Amino acid sequence: MRMRTLLYAALVSTCAFYSTAAAVDVSGTISTTNWTKANSPYRVTAEVVVPTGETLTIEPGVDVLFDANVHFLVQGTLVAIGTETDSIRFMKGTSPVWNRLRIFGGTADLRYVRISDGRSVAGETESPGGGIFADGAMHLTLDHCVINNNVSEGDGGGLALWGGTATVTRTTICDNVAIYNGGGITVGGGIMFTMTDCLIARNDGGVRGGGINASRPSVQILVQNCTIADNKAGSGSGVWAKYQAVLTLINCIVWGNAPSPATFSQLEGVVNASYSDIEIPAGAVYHPTSVMGKMAADVYAGVGNINAAPEFLMPSVGDYRLAAGSPCVNAGDPATPNDADGTRADMGVRPGNGTLPQAFVVLISTDTTWVKSTGPFHVSKPVVVAVGATLTIEPGVDVLFDAPAQMVVSGRLEAVGTAEDSIRFLPGLSAVWGGLRFASGDSSTLAFARVSGVGNASDGMGGVFVTGAGTRLRGSHVVISGNESQVACGGGLVSSGALLDLSNSLVCDNRTPGSGGGLLATSGATLSLDRCGILRNEVTSYHHGGGLYLESVTAVITGSTIAGNKAAGNSGGIRLIGADLTLANSLIAGNSASKYGGGIWMSDGSTAQIENCTITDNTGMDANTPAGGIGVWASVARLKNTIVWGNATRDTDTGSGGAILASYCDLGVTLTGTGNINADPLFVDPANQNFHLQNSSPCIDAGDPSSPKDPDGTRADIGMRELAGTGRLLALPRLMTDPGASLSVPVRASFTPTGGINFAFVADASLLTPADPFVTSVRFGDSPDVQVFANIVGDTVFVSLSSSALAEMSDDTLMVFSFTVASGVTSGTVIPLRWVPYPVSNIGEMPAGLVNGRVQIGVERYGDVTDDGTVSAQDASQVLKFLVRLVPSIIEKRADVTGNGYVSAQDAYYILRRALDPALVFPVEEQEANQRPGAGGICTLSWVFAEGSWNLVADRADAIESGELTLIFNTPSGIHLNGGTMMATRWVENALSVAFVTLPAGSNIVLAVTSADPLSAPPEVRSLQFNEGALTARIATQPHEFSLEQNTPNPFNPSTTIRFALPEAGSVTLAVYDVNGRLVRNLAAGNSEAGQHSVVWDGCDANGRDVASGVYVYRLTAPQGSVTRRMVLAR
Incomplete structure (x- = not known):
């Protein structure tokens, strides 16, 4: 492309004069109405409010003139769409200034509109945005607009945009002033922001950010094909990023801004540029920050960047078109769309043809459901769930991203799968995608869902980002794996000021060059993890918290494992900065840090309550602060019933007034405190990460006697407790009955195939008398392979079951015993039912989770x-x-x-x-x-x-x-x-x-x-x-066509379900073959009625024998034809 168009000059020429028709005075609350050119101008005499639920539509050619220094507040909807020859103007009337267009949680669609002469009022909450200030869950569209000659006494001379979504295209932002930061525009605070083909010129940013000031973590701040020229500010005269903001420049020109260098960032802000012309003067004493790479030959780091004068035609008179020999011509990203003449994209703003651009996002503005039958759902551009809308995703749906786009939830997302049919968010045709972003102030749910393959997201975050007070994300049985934050932080998840509640979930194999390889929570967030795994995540550069990075948050972690995580900086497992942590019944093991704090590192006034945890096999490599297990700097950690042992280079470390207060702990160092010991805990097999305790461990029954008893009914152990539901489980019930009543006591069990079970439990024989018959039910009692022995000695019931064939159960009743309750027992009495621990109670001679029960008399x-x-x-x-x-x-x-x-x-x-x-x-x-x-x-x-x-x-x-x-x-x-x-x-x-x-x-x-x-x-x-x-x-x-669905689950073990549809009744055959074409088994053969059908294959051949793992083919043959699919058995 050879020539450029100055949007500002073209638009101003169409707006040079306004009608002298009789004016309409406006003020106060505006109900749904139209403002017409025939009645223009509309003179604002007092504050105007478009409330929630109301819509103001402004026709082309209307002038809105301010005769008072007041707001124009939009809480509902403003539609102001002019034309190329008849624009709409918001500007001063008899008042020398007006107090800007204020969009608070509303929607504004502005096209061919001019915003001039606005001035924000100084104050803590009133200063942002000279021309436009938009925040809350807002939606803003600016196209072919001019924002000029506005002043902010705070940030954002032309515009200040916070939260919600904003799309700005073919707009000129010029000659605006900010007293503090962001002469042209200030943007951030959780927003999804896209700006393309815009000119940002001659703005004064005061302290920082002459053209653009990006501040705070956001969903996306993407600036593409924009020219940012001749702006000024004390620092970052072109663009500025701070407070973890990530500003992405593609095909942009940042030139002629003063003083140089034109880009700057601090406090973990990032300016990430590619295929852009960014001015860096020779001999500059410092360079702008970019984590994309290092400076080379004074060229800003990033693919395709140059440092060469762009050769504008006449910038002194506002003509920023490119001369024919400009190095920016045909130098843009070849992956972006070609220019209008069909050549490779240029750098900088491109000329327009007066047409409206194609929508940049897919907006879901009403309640919507994605169903499996119409999936998978392919995503080629960002999906935005609008405020007030709910997107429901049914079990079995795959959401596949064919572009590196994000799904942004400003409303609600309910993605609830099942154990048999999960929901997956995965790359499609694109190698990576942009992740899930929740910025709604509302509650969303993920269950039985997977988020994988996120990378190179525009906001620099990883798989899932939850931001904003009031935003709540709850997840159960969720897998967040294989994601990468390439420029910022939180490889798996980030929570900024929001509530994140995960249970029975896995965060694994995520990476970031920033902090928080698995999960980062900050800015007042609330975090709850229950029975979760934070595994094998990594911080790849000198940052911290390989597993978890928690700063200024409240976190509760229970029953979880944080293991195998790495940090190139500090804290392989958990990093705490000014955070409050409750950590219970969890394992912190095998984590490593290149500096200090292999397991946990605390600083800056953090507090931690750590109880019944095991912290072992972690490594901190810094010889000066060698806290492999837990390091406490200017913070306090209270440990109880906890093992800190076998960490390198030593188990604990304190400094700067930090303190570890321990009681009833087994520590690799000697610390004063009641009940502490210093002895090998005797793990079962630490070399293979089995950190359960041997029977002879000094930690058994050595915990605080005032703590709740262990599941076996004995005094609490030191270290992580046994968790039920880990493969082998025996559970006694909690029952309620009356004096003199007959009582059935079922024993529930879970176990993988085994040939023997032995157990014993104690029940007070003076209160519970065995009835006749005593054993009333045995799950496998009718099998000739099973032998059952039961005996009572005093208060103890002894049972032995053995079988010549293997048996298995999943949370079902194994046996039922019958008792009679003593008639004289007092109402309110609680009779404990307590297991005799391993080795007496065992499954297949291995320890099992033991859950005690009780009988309450006369309660309810x-x-x-x-x-x-x-x-x-x-x-x-x-x-x-x-x-x-x-x-x-x-x-x-x-x-x-x-x-x-x-x-x-x-x-x-x-x-x-x-x-x-x-x-x-x-x-x-x-x-x-x-x-x-x-x-x-x-x-x-x-x-x-x-x-x-x-x-x-x-x-x-x-x-x-x-x-x-x-x-x-x-x-x-x-x-x-x-x-x-x-x-x-x-x-x-x-x-x-x-x-x-x-x-x-x-x-x-x-x-x-x-x-x-x-x-x-x-x-x-x-x-x-x-x-x-x-x-x-x-x-x-009734199905309209013959079809055979993919089996679910797939891969599977041991069984899977195959579903098919018949539009008409007829003879049907459904058969399974191996990859060599040999018949394995006929699953269905005979006449079937029209409709939906399903068949379960249990992984056995026609003789009832288990087949081997591998790929199998299933074929459905009916009068309508034959269909074949593949499935995978993974034993």
């Missing part, structure tokens, strides 16, 4: 909703009636037998089962970690018309235990509903509320709807819930 009678002293079907019926509001109230505490804090049809299901089987134990009476409210997974429903009835048919009807739904009828008269074992219904106009429970009946019909006048279509299903939400329900329509 769960299930007795009618308060008649018994649990009967009438109680279940009352619960169902309450749910549809046939009865106004019940005893909700007794009805909530699942123990989740509310009443549902699932409670009625368990109450009905207790009425049929008094030995049944309600989930609320069980150990909390083992509650199972209902069967889970996915259930597909469809309406089928047969014999005058619309039948709601389920592919997994046997998994449905309870349901709550609403049916909407067009003609509600004469409707009859059948279904379930017990049901309650209630009409409200044309809506029928339904609550039901169902016991196994062998039918796939959930509900049947009949009518006196046959219905032409089934009712609409709304607010459907099965099994208290554990079973995800989908309504399917």
